[in-house]
Amino acid sequence: MLDGHGLTTLEICAGGGGQAIGLEQAGFEHVGLVEQNPHACATLRLNRPGWKVIEGDVRDFLPGPHIGQRQIDLLSGGIPCTPYSIAGKQLGSTDERDLLPEALRLARTLHPRAIMLENVSELVKSSKFKYTREKLSADLQDLGYSVRMDLVDAQNFGVPQRRVRAVVVAMRPDAFQHFNLPLGNWELPPTVGEVLEDSMGSKGWTGAKEWARLANDIAPTLVGGSMKHGGGDLGPDRAKNSWAKLAVNGNSLSDDVPDPDFVLQHGVGRGGRTGYPRLTAHQAALIQGFPPDWQFAGGKTARYKQIGNAFPPPVARTVGTSIAAALHAASTAG
Secondary structure, three states, X not given: OOOOOOOEEEEEOOOOOHHHHHHHHOOOEEEEEEXXXXXXXXXXXXXXXXXXXXXOOHHHOOHHHHHOOOOOOEEEEOOOOOOOOOOOOXXXXXXXXXXXXXXXXXHHHHOOOEEEEXXXXXXXXXXXXXXXXXXXXXXXXXXXXXXXXXXXXXXXXXXXXXXEEEEEEEEOHHHHOOOOOOOOOOXXXXXXXXXXXXXXXXXXXXXXXXXXXXXOOOEOOOOOOOOOOOOOOOOOHHHHHHHHOOOOOOOOOEOOOOOOOOEEOOOOOOOOOEEOOOOEHHHHHHHOOOOOOOOOOOOXXXXXXXXXXXXXXXXXXXXXXXHHHHHHHHHHHO
């Protein structure tokens, strides 16, 4: 029996499905997923035709017409990171894209037993957002929740990537007393080479084994960019330099894996036939911890944005499993 068996979740800002996959693996049933990006909505429908995907701005979302009177055990979501990201202007609650107020609105309306929100690490660690944290915590406490905010690093959950994210978990006190936020298993994750060697060699490239030997560390943080900017490469110069140390050309994404005659050489190379190989969107998804059979809709850049902005499924699964265990413990005790 899955740990979340019988529990329901409504997810906002669902994106390409990273958090949704993890919560599904933890046993939660999705009664609805709210997302405004059409490519991401197409991705969710492509992979899970049975999910109720609600395409539109969460600020316009009214639960009643979509989910009726169903009890929601968990309100979940990866709210847009741009208002808090060091890559943006860090306008926080003054940014029109800040959707923390919408999460609170839905919490007041739905009275879920638990809430799980994910965002960039700055939301929890930056002194600039101390007021935002304190207000969010106070608002949730006013609604009857106990609150924990912490940082989780994907590499501690078996994901081959340095990716520190903020996680906000709120629960009714009867369940919160049973909750332990997992911070990882502390086992070394696989390297980029170990994860991608088979993919790199899938068209017969004989240099894949040597490349995997050079790609002998975990990846830097994948950067998907905002909806208006980014997504065409693997990030700013510092990120590209880190990728180069793993024998990856981070200047752009590739449509396909290397051909058999690709020559592995130091640097960018010429014409895509020599140098370091570029990653495909599918390979980026593997580095994020997506299942190999998960498909993304849209063009190359649209697919990579969904991937780069996702909450790694293994992290969401582990946190979701702990939430489910606490909810079940509270129900049993009651």
